[in-house]
Amino acid sequence: MNDTMRSVSADLPAALGAAGLLTIDLGALRENYIALDRRAAPARAAAVVKADAYGLGADKVVPVLLDAGCRDFFVAHFSEALRLRPLIGQDCRLFVLNGLLPGDEPVCADAGVIPVLNGFEQVEAWKAEAKHRGAVLPAALQFDTGMARLGLSLDEARALAADPAGLEGIRLEIVMSHLACADEPDNAANAGQLAAMLTAAALFPETPVCFANSGGLFLSPDYRGALCRPGIALYGGNPQNGAANPGKPVVTLSVAVVQARTVPAGTAIGYGGTLVADRPMRLAVISAGYADGIPRSLSNRGSAWYDGVRLPIAGRVSMDSIILDITALPEGTLKRGDMVELIGDHQTLEQIAADAGTISYEILTSLGKRYRRVYRNPQPLKA
Numbered sequence: 001m002n003d004t005m006r007s008v009s010a011d012l013p014a015a016l017g018a019a020g021l022l023t024i025d026l027g028a029l030r031e032n033y034i035a036l037d038r039r040a041a042p043a044r045a046a047a048v049v050k051a052d053a054y055g056l057g058a059d060k061v062v063p064v065l066l067d068a069g070c071r072d073f074f075v076a077h078f079s080e081a082l083r084l085r086p087l088i089g090q091d092c093r094l095f096v097l098n099g100l101l102p103g104d105e106p107v108c109a110d111a112g113v114i115p116v117l118n119g120f121e122q123v124e125a126w127k128a129e130a131k132h133r134g135a136v137l138p139a140a141l142q143f144d145t146g147m148a149r150l151g152l153s154l155d156e157a158r159a160l161a162a163d164p165a166g167l168e169g170i171r172l173e174i175v176m177s178h179l180a181c182a183d184e185p186d187n188a189a190n191a192g193q194l195a196a197m198l199t200a201a202a203l204f205p206e207t208p209v210c211f212a213n214s215g216g217l218f219l220s221p222d223y224r225g226a227l228c229r230p231g232i233a234l235y236g237g238n239p240q241n242g243a244a245n246p247g248k249p250v251v252t253l254s255v256a257v258v259q260a261r262t263v264p265a266g267t268a269i270g271y272g273g274t275l276v277a278d279r280p281m282r283l284a285v286i287s288a289g290y291a292d293g294i295p296r297s298l299s300n301r302g303s304a305w306y307d308g309v310r311l312p313i314a315g316r317v318s319m320d321s322i323i324l325d326i327t328a329l330p331e332g333t334l335k336r337g338d339m340v341e342l343i344g345d346h347q348t349l350e351q352i353a354a355d356a357g358t359i360s361y362e363i364l365t366s367l368g369k370r371y372r373r374v375y376r377n378p379q380p381l382k383a
C-alpha cells in the first residue's frame with residue numbers, strides 16, 4: 001500500500017481495498033522545511049525524522065528534505081540511524097538523540113553516526129571508543145536545562161568543562177538541550193531553560209548551540225542558536241498551542257464507508273452498548289479502527305466529516321471499524337464506498353488529537369500500516 005503518484009485520480013476507488021486513504025503532500029513538507037529554515041536564519045534548520053519521520057515514511061521524507069537543502073538529521077534510536085544512513089550521505093550529519101547504549105559504540109563509529117552524549121557514562125564510552133581506534137570521534141553533548149529527561153546537569157557540565165581530559169578524543173559538533181514547554185509561548189519555564197542553556201553553552205564557547213524544536217522556533221530569536229531541530233512543524237502540526245498554524249498541512253486521511261443502515265430507537269450501538277439510540281438513527285460503518293491508529297479514546301467523542309457535515313462517532317471505536325451517526329445527512333447521501341474525512345479541510349490534526357485527549361504527534365506516529373499511502377508532489381516544486 002505504498003505508491004507514489006501526483007494526485008488521487010478521481011476514477012479510482014480511493015482506498016483500493018485498504019482501510020483508508022492517507023495522502024502525504026511532499027510539496028507541503030518541502031515548503032514547511034524551507035519556511036522553517038528561513039525563520040531560523042542566520043541559524044540553520046535540521047530535521048527531526050525519528051519514528052519513521054513521525055509516521056509519514058522516512059524513506060520518502062528524507063530525500064525531499066535533502067533536496068530542500070537540509071544537511072542535519074536527528075533520529076531517536078540508533079537502529080533508526082542505521083536504517084537511514086544509506087539515504088543520508090556522509091556529507092550530512094545524522095544524530096541519535098537517545099545516545100549510546102552499551103555495545104553500540106563500534107557500529108556507531110563505523111557508520112559515521114553522531115551520538116548525542118546524554119551523561120558521563122556515554123561520554124566515557126565514546127572516549128574509550130576513540131582511544132581504542134586512535135581516532136577523534138564526533139559527538140553532540142546534551143544538557144538538561146529543566147526537563148529531567150536526558151543530558152548533563154549544569155554541575156556535571158561544569159565538571160566536564162573543567163577537566164582537561166574530559167572530552168579527550170571527542171570532537172564536539174554541537175551542544176544542545178530540549179525545551180519542555182516550547183508550545184506554550186507564555187510559559188515562564190522557557191526563559192528559565194534559555195538562561196540555563198546559555199550558562200552551559202558558555203562553558204564550551206567554541207561549540208555551536210542547538211536548542212529550539214518547532215515550538216522554540218516560534219519563541220524569540222534568542223532560542224535559535226546555530227541549529228534548530230524542528231520535527232512536528234515539518235509534518236504540518238501546529239508548533240504553538242492556541243495560535244494559527246503557520247505551516248502547510250501535509251496529511252489527509254479519509255476512510256471508506258462499508259455499510260450504512262437505519263436503526264430504531266432503543267438500539268445498542270457498538271461494543272459494550274455504550275450508546276443506545278434515543279431516536280431512529282442512521283448509521284454508517286467505516287473501515288478503520290484503533291488498529292489503524294484511530295484512538296479508542298474517540299469513542300462517543302470524536303467525529304468524521306462528509307460534505308461539510310459533522311458525523312459523530314457513535315459508540316466505541318472497534319479494532320477495524322468505527323460507527324458514525326449520519327442522521328444529520330439527507331437520507332441516501334452516504335453509500336458504501338464513499339469516503340469520509342478524518343483529517344483534512346474540516347478536521348485538522350490538532351482537532352482530532354484534542355478530541356482523543358492527545359497531541360498531533362501521537363496521532364501521526366500511530367497512523368496504521370493498512371492505509372493506502374499516496375505521496376503527492378514527490379518532485380521538487382519548480383520555483
Ligand SMILES: *Cc1c(COP(=O)(O)O)cnc(C)c1O
Pocket residue numbers: 048097177178212213214215229230231232233
Ligand atoms: C522530538 C524532538 C525534537 C523535535 O520536536 P518537535 O516538537 O517535533 O519540533 C527536537 N529535539 C528533541 C530532543 C526531540 O526529542
